[in-house]
Amino acid sequence: MDKGHPKESLEGTGKFEPELSGARVQGYLAEASASSEEGQSDETLEAIAYVARVQREIEAEVAALRAEGKYPPSLVARIKRYYQTLLPPGSATALRDFDEAYRLLDRVAYIDIDVPTQSQKPGVSQIKRVARIFIAWYLNYVAQQFNNFSSNLIRLIGIIDARIARLEAKFDETDFSAVDLIGVTASLSAQRELAAALATELADNKGRMLVAECGDGAILALLADQGRDVYGIDTRVEYLDQLEMRRLEVRNSKTLSHLAKVENSSLGTLVLSGIVDRASISDRVAALFHAKRVLYQGGTLAIVSSGLETFMAPENHLESDLSPGRPFTPQTWAELARRLSFSHVRTLFDANSNHFVVIANNTKIEARLSWLSESAIISAARDPRLEK
Amino acid sequence: MTAIHHFIPTLLKGDGTGNNARAMAQRINELGIDSDFFVQEDKTGEGHRHYSEYPKLAKPGDILVYHLATASEIPAFLASRAEPVVVVYQNLTPARYFERYDTLASVLQRRGKEELALLADKAIVGIAPSSFNCGDLEASGFREVIKVPIIFDPADFMGRSDDAADAALARPERRGFSSWLFVGRLVPNKAQERLIMALHAHRELYGDNVILHLVGRPSYPSYVDSLYELTVRLRLQDRVNFVMGVTPAELASFYRASTLFISASEHEGFCMPIVEALFHGLPVVAYDATAVPETLGIGGVHIKDRDPVAMATWAEAITSSAALRKRLLGLAKARLDEVSPVATIPLLDAALKRILEITDSPLPNFAAPSSLAIRSQAVLASHLGASLRARD
Numbered sequence: 001m002d003k004g005h006p007k008e009s010l011e012g013t014g015k016f017e018p019e020l021s022g023a024r025v026q027g028y029l030a031e032a033s034a035s036s037e038e039g040q041s042d043e044t045l046e047a048i049a050y051v052a053r054v055q056r057e058i059e060a061e062v063a064a065l066r067a068e069g070k071y072p073p074s075l076v077a078r079i080k081r082y083y084q085t086l087l088p089p090g091s092a093t094a095l096r097d098f099d100e101a102y103r104l105l106d107r108v109a110y111i112d113i114d115v116p117t118q119s120q121k122p123g124v125s126q127i128k129r130v131a132r133i134f135i136a137w138y139l140n141y142v143a144q145q146f147n148n149f150s151s152n153l154i155r156l157i158g159i160i161d162a163r164i165a166r167l168e169a170k171f172d173e174t175d176f177s178a179v180d181l182i183g184v185t186a187s188l189s190a191q192r193e194l195a196a197a198l199a200t201e202l203a204d205n206k207g208r209m210l211v212a213e214c215g216d217g218a219i220l221a222l223l224a225d226q227g228r229d230v231y232g233i234d235t236r237v238e239y240l241d242q243l244e245m246r247r248l249e250v251r252n253s254k255t256l257s258h259l260a261k262v263e264n265s266s267l268g269t270l271v272l273s274g275i276v277d278r279a280s281i282s283d284r285v286a287a288l289f290h291a292k293r294v295l296y297q298g299g300t301l302a303i304v305s306s307g308l309e310t311f312m313a314p315e316n317h318l319e320s321d322l323s324p325g326r327p328f329t330p331q332t333w334a335e336l337a338r339r340l341s342f343s344h345v346r347t348l349f350d351a352n353s354n355h356f357v358v359i360a361n362n363t364k365i366e367a368r369l370s371w372l373s374e375s376a377i378i379s380a381a382r383d384p385r386l387e388k
Numbered sequence: 389m390t391a392i393h394h395f396i397p398t399l400l401k402g403d404g405t406g407n408n409a410r411a412m413a414q415r416i417n418e419l420g421i422d423s424d425f426f427v428q429e430d431k432t433g434e435g436h437r438h439y440s441e442y443p444k445l446a447k448p449g450d451i452l453v454y455h456l457a458t459a460s461e462i463p464a465f466l467a468s469r470a471e472p473v474v475v476v477y478q479n480l481t482p483a484r485y486f487e488r489y490d491t492l493a494s495v496l497q498r499r500g501k502e503e504l505a506l507l508a509d510k511a512i513v514g515i516a517p518s519s520f521n522c523g524d525l526e527a528s529g530f531r532e533v534i535k536v537p538i539i540f541d542p543a544d545f546m547g548r549s550d551d552a553a554d555a556a557l558a559r560p561e562r563r564g565f566s567s568w569l570f571v572g573r574l575v576p577n578k579a580q581e582r583l584i585m586a587l588h589a590h591r592e593l594y595g596d597n598v599i600l601h602l603v604g605r606p607s608y609p610s611y612v613d614s615l616y617e618l619t620v621r622l623r624l625q626d627r628v629n630f631v632m633g634v635t636p637a638e639l640a641s642f643y644r645a646s647t648l649f650i651s652a653s654e655h656e657g658f659c660m661p662i663v664e665a666l667f668h669g670l671p672v673v674a675y676d677a678t679a680v681p682e683t684l685g686i687g688g689v690h691i692k693d694r695d696p697v698a699m700a701t702w703a704e705a706i707t708s709s710a711a712l713r714k715r716l717l718g719l720a721k722a723r724l725d726e727v728s729p730v731a732t733i734p735l736l737d738a739a740l741k742r743i744l745e746i747t748d749s750p751l752p753n754f755a756a757p758s759s760l761a762i763r764s765q766a767v768l769a770s771h772l773g774a775s776l777r778a779r780d
Binding site: 044076079080 | 593614695722
């Protein structure tokens with residue numbers, strides 16, 4: 001099953017699962033499987049081999065079921081999307097929890113100096129009462145200070161709560177990121193010449209290839225037809241259904257959340273499209289940083305994008321109106337790639353120069369970041385939207 | 389005179405943390421070392437002392453073992469003590485799983501992590517049941533970490549099944565149906581919704597002939613609501629059996645009546661129900677996440693992703709292939725041998741020896757027999773063989 005490819009969960013949930021992303025669990029899995037066969041009886045070894053054989057058969061059966069379109073990715077995606085609508089939007093019990101915690105805090109914040117003096121031992125109760133009278137002056141003083149402090153603290157928490165409540169009331173819960181835009185350049189089906197030129201450029205590349213936002217699969221199919229080890233990701237299930245029925249390897253995943261789960265230096269080629277046109281600047285930079293990380297030394301990054309004219313064309317009104325950003329020029333992409341220490345940067349254009357592909361090789365030397373705000377990049381990479 | 393005392397926030401009968409602590413205490417007693425429990429809340433009715441009473445009873449040479457599975461007041465108390473402390477870390481579920489459902493629960497999970505870090509400086513050794521949990525201890529700054537799998541008493545799994553539950557599970561209208569079982573609290577990290585989705589895929593691909601039993605206590609009403617609504621939307625309300633709270637006898641009935649144990653859980657510190665399923669000879673299909681691959685080992689099917697089609701296809705293969713079931717039953721038996729007390733008590737002994745060496749305490753005779761290991765050997769030889777034969 002594992003071909004030494006990116007160790008990323010195969011499922012297309014788009015759900016970020018940190019425990020599965022790191023070397024940590026993979027290490028445990030390797031440890032578990034390595035130790036599993038040591039010192040086992042012949043019968044057990046035969047059973048392990050039998051189950052492994054069945055696993056291969058099941059993988060083939062699943063692929064066949066997919067190819068027949070019997071349980072398409074769009075159905076899985078619809079069910080998952082429906083399930084998401086059933087979840088509480090924020091913190092379902094936050095208000096109740098806060099009120100309860102506030103009430104508990106208020107109740108225990110007061111120090112009672114009336115120390116219990118009961119005792120089952122004879123005479124001890126009187127001694128305690130006398131001791132209480134003698135130290136009452138001290139207890140009173142300490143308790144008064146503490147009670148002053150705690151009552152002011154409670155009041156402060158109450159004020160903060162009221163201020164947060166006002167902010168929450170103002171907060172617009174519309175999630176623009178949920179608007180499923182279709183990337184202008186998510187596919188190059190209309191630009192077959194450019195897609196073919198890109199495939200030729202990548203002809204000598206080794207290793208696993210990823211086409212992010214593969215769209216209708218124009219590039220993906222070309223590479224797969226060449227016998228390349230390639231897979232694509234996209235969130236548009238209508239495309240995924242078609243591609244899966246063509247037996248192309250695809251997953252339902254968003255670019256950034258998917259890249260976040262891919263292991264370091266595990267890809268030979270990364271083709272980025274869609275996100276490079278319409279995402280915010282910080283998301284685009286985050287995608288470049290991920291590309292730097294997931295590509296191995298000498299791996300190739302290809303950025304498939306379009307000119308501003310195409311982006312603003314009437315048929316792309318959704319993208320141009322709703323996208324947080326607009327496309328970069330090829331010169332900007334080339335400059336960004338160089339500053340991130342990609343080398344051999346070159347650009348291919350289609351006949352009308354409406355679409356272009358910036359190609360760069362990954363060189364694993366430290367990137368010069370001084371001109372970019374690192375914190376902005378980090379915050380982009382940790383964007384909570386990625387975890388959806 | 390050395391004594392090794394256990395501190396545990398809530399001591400219950402029948403829960404994993406409590407059972408493991410009791411098994412450890414039993415072994416320590418068998419080695420001739422005193423071992424008592426100090427608790428914040430005692431739900432056993434056995435009259436264990438409150439942890440705050442410990443200072444009155446403290447003796448030189450005491451070693452204090454804290455069983456951490458939730459946030460409590462005890463770590464702050466232990467951090468202030470002079471005695472050497474050992475932490476047995478049962479795992480804390482990441483707070484992010486609860487944020488959506490219960491802010492207070494997520495705050496408590498975060499506090500639990502802080503308490504772990506607080507004890508990291510103080511503890512001479514951290515003990516965890518899986519390498520996954522050991523990783524948490526190392527990340528929290530523990531100097532020395534030892535892996536000791538959860539020690540269970542197979543006799544606990546051997547209770548008589550419940551007659552009424554047996555009858556209900558064998559109702560005529562259920563004939564011809566196979567049963568998928570998952571045992572675990574209804575909480576988001578156990579991802580029961582993925583099992584419902586897999587059941588839907590199975591019905592679409594292989595027919596309407598499966599009932600899914602989800603056995604476990606609910607913790608968050610909104611999570612349970614979402615599961616209910618999903619089953620209704622997928623028209624599976626007659627095929628998903630939510631069983632919220634069972635007696636040990638009823639649980640035994642479910643294990644015995646089911647066709648396979650299936651798990652999509654995303655976060656487990658060990659996952660004792662998998663071991664219990666293996667004990668009952670149930671084929672196990674489990675999503676490989678966190679500590680699950682270590683617990684399941686060679687004993688079942690590891691699935692790398694929770695694609696509903698793949699899960700449904702595995703389940704169908706197990707249900708329809710006697711040859712596959714036979715192999716899985718054999719592997720279950722082999723795995724149980726690896727995790728039974730016969731194998732884990734020596735690991736506990738090694739950890740205890742290390743703790744006593746660090747504290748310059750006299751070493752007991754570790755050759756003393758473990759009654760739990762002896763009993764479990766007998767149980768596994770008799771019951772398991774019969775159970776496997778019955779399913780074969």
